[in-house]
Amino acid sequence: MELEKITKKASRSYDDACGAAHALDLIGERWALLVMRELMLGPRRFSDLRAQLPGISANVLTQRLEGLEAAGIVRRARLAPPASVQVYELTEWGLEAEPILLHMGMWGARSPQHDPTLYFSPASLMLSLRAKFEPARAATTDVSLEMRFGGESYTAAVQAGRLTTARGAPARADAVVSGQPVTLIELFYVKTPLEVLEGQGRLAVEGDRGALLRFADLWEMPPKAG
Amino acid sequence: MELEKITKKASRSYDDACGAAHALDLIGERWALLVMRELMLGPRRFSDLRAQLPGISANVLTQRLEGLEAAGIVRRARLAPPASVQVYELTEWGLEAEPILLHMGMWGARSPQHDPTLYFSPASLMLSLRAKFEPARAATTDVSLEMRFGGESYTAAVQAGRLTTARGAPARADAVVSGQPVTLIELFYVKTPLEVLEGQGRLAVEGDRGALLRFADLWEMPPKAG
DNA sequence: CGGCATCCGGGAAGATACTG
DNA sequence: CAGTATCTTCCCGGATGCCG
Numbered sequence: 001m002e003l004e005k006i007t008k009k010a011s012r013s014y015d016d017a018c019g020a021a022h023a024l025d026l027i028g029e030r031w032a033l034l035v036m037r038e039l040m041l042g043p044r045r046f047s048d049l050r051a052q053l054p055g056i057s058a059n060v061l062t063q064r065l066e067g068l069e070a071a072g073i074v075r076r077a078r079l080a081p082p083a084s085v086q087v088y089e090l091t092e093w094g095l096e097a098e099p100i101l102l103h104m105g106m107w108g109a110r111s112p113q114h115d116p117t118l119y120f121s122p123a124s125l126m127l128s129l130r131a132k133f134e135p136a137r138a139a140t141t142d143v144s145l146e147m148r149f150g151g152e153s154y155t156a157a158v159q160a161g162r163l164t165t166a167r168g169a170p171a172r173a174d175a176v177v178s179g180q181p182v183t184l185i186e187l188f189y190v191k192t193p194l195e196v197l198e199g200q201g202r203l204a205v206e207g208d209r210g211a212l213l214r215f216a217d218l219w220e221m222p223p224k225a226g
Numbered sequence: 227m228e229l230e231k232i233t234k235k236a237s238r239s240y241d242d243a244c245g246a247a248h249a250l251d252l253i254g255e256r257w258a259l260l261v262m263r264e265l266m267l268g269p270r271r272f273s274d275l276r277a278q279l280p281g282i283s284a285n286v287l288t289q290r291l292e293g294l295e296a297a298g299i300v301r302r303a304r305l306a307p308p309a310s311v312q313v314y315e316l317t318e319w320g321l322e323a324e325p326i327l328l329h330m331g332m333w334g335a336r337s338p339q340h341d342p343t344l345y346f347s348p349a350s351l352m353l354s355l356r357a358k359f360e361p362a363r364a365a366t367t368d369v370s371l372e373m374r375f376g377g378e379s380y381t382a383a384v385q386a387g388r389l390t391t392a393r394g395a396p397a398r399a400d401a402v403v404s405g406q407p408v409t410l411i412e413l414f415y416v417k418t419p420l421e422v423l424e425g426q427g428r429l430a431v432e433g434d435r436g437a438l439l440r441f442a443d444l445w446e447m448p449p450k451a452g
Numbered sequence: 453c454g455g456c457a458t459c460c461g462g463g464a465a466g467a468t469a470c471t472g
Numbered sequence: 473c474a475g476t477a478t479c480t481t482c483c484c485g486g487a488t489g490c491c492g
Binding site: 061085 | 475
Binding site: 012016017019021022023025026028030033034037054055072091092093096097099100105106107108109110112113114118119120124127185225226 | 238240241242243244246247249251252254256260263280281298317318319322323325326327330331332335336337338339340341342343345346350353354408451452
């Protein structure tokens with residue numbers, strides 16, 4: 001009776017040597033991959049993660065961060081003084097999980113049941129750009145954008161067939177666009193005309209509007225499955 | 227009171243437009259991705275799936291198959307008479323989830339906590355070969371292998387820098403190797419000498435042993451993370 | 453025997469409240 | 473702001489039983 005408790009393995013494992021099964025042991029719990037998604041563009045503090053992940057509760061976020069830290073995927077860091085706050089960041093190996101997220105995103109977006117009008121986080125937008133970027137299509141494009149989402153700036157730039165996406169404003173921006181991430185999805189993928197989005201007050205553009213349109217031309221919606 | 231039950235969304239969703247989040251709504255439940263793994267090499271019947279997934283219970287397998295079928299990832303089929311048994315197979319879109327599994331496998335196998343001595347299914351072995359195949363390294367190799375795992379044959383062949391992996395025996399095999407999948411992992415990745423594995427009675431080879439060794443030379447263990 | 457439906461116990465997830 | 477404590481709900485895993 002007592003022995004059963006001791007023998008019982010700590011936290012359900014698949015006990016499968018397959019690399020994918022072990023990955024699921026580490027990141028297969030609910031919310032884990034979405035926490036990693038939010039960390040893909042750089043360190044985040046606890047409450048920022050909570051804000052970007054509507055629906056997660058504080059105790060679950062605590063548990064996931066603990067688990068990811070124990071697995072060597074996430075590490076705690078402290079920003080340099082004077083802003084010496086604690087943040088969570090992906091380790092190098094954690095960052096290398098990005099292809100999993102990108103392939104999942106491309107595959108999941110093709111589901112017949114996928115609803116692209118729900119909440120969309122800035123990190124999701126930036127990762128979707130990375131996932132669907134086609135270098136050949138962008139060979140002759142040269143654009144640098146600043147995207148502002150509720151006070152936070154992001155960079156999306158294309159030069160010499162290469163895409164740069166990052167948190168923070170670019171050194172030089174051809175255009176600055178403000179709105180919600182989901183609205184940029186509409187512009188880039190659904191191909192809603194820019195004037196319509198501006199007319200609805202959902203998007204504001206400063207600078208070179210042509211640059212924004214050339215950037216938008218680089219993306220398109222993948223075909224639905226089935 | 228009654229309304230709450232009706233309004234309550236069917237089975238917890240992330241309510242997130244991110245493609246990866248939606249993918250997790252569909253295949254993020256426990257065992258779902260491993261069921262798909264076992265279907266990646268072709269249709270399987272219920273009890274074969276159970277046998278290849280030690281630890282899954284019948285009711286959970288039923289639920290996962292129902293969920294995957296409702297999502298358009300799996301479909302039921304009936305084999306041609308006289309063997310008119312019901313099998314489960316991936317839809318075309320379900321098959322396209324393979325890159326997710328391959329990247330997860332490569333990433334998970336680099337975990338410091340990964341234990342490659344646990345159970346290993348034939349499907350996992352074949353998918354790991356697909357994941358880690360390097361065409362440049364195999365440009366001049368020409369090998370066709372039959373692998374026998376407990377009465378079931380699999381094909382692994384390399385020709386003109388291309389890898390073919392499938393369930394079923396090849397038309398022509400340079401060598402036929404019998405054993406457990408995990409033993410081939412030792413031969414291909416851990417680089418345990420063939421004579422040792424044979425001496426331990428864990429592997430039996432018929433035909434051209436040099437062909438098996440040339441094939442083994444095409445793979446190597448990726449470096450651990452951290 | 454294959455393919456489920458049903459019931460039960462334990463544990464993880466979700467919601468809310470609370471604290472340093 | 474960054475979590476902890478508590479309570480409830482739901483899912484997972486195991487056992488049993490039904491039925492073609």
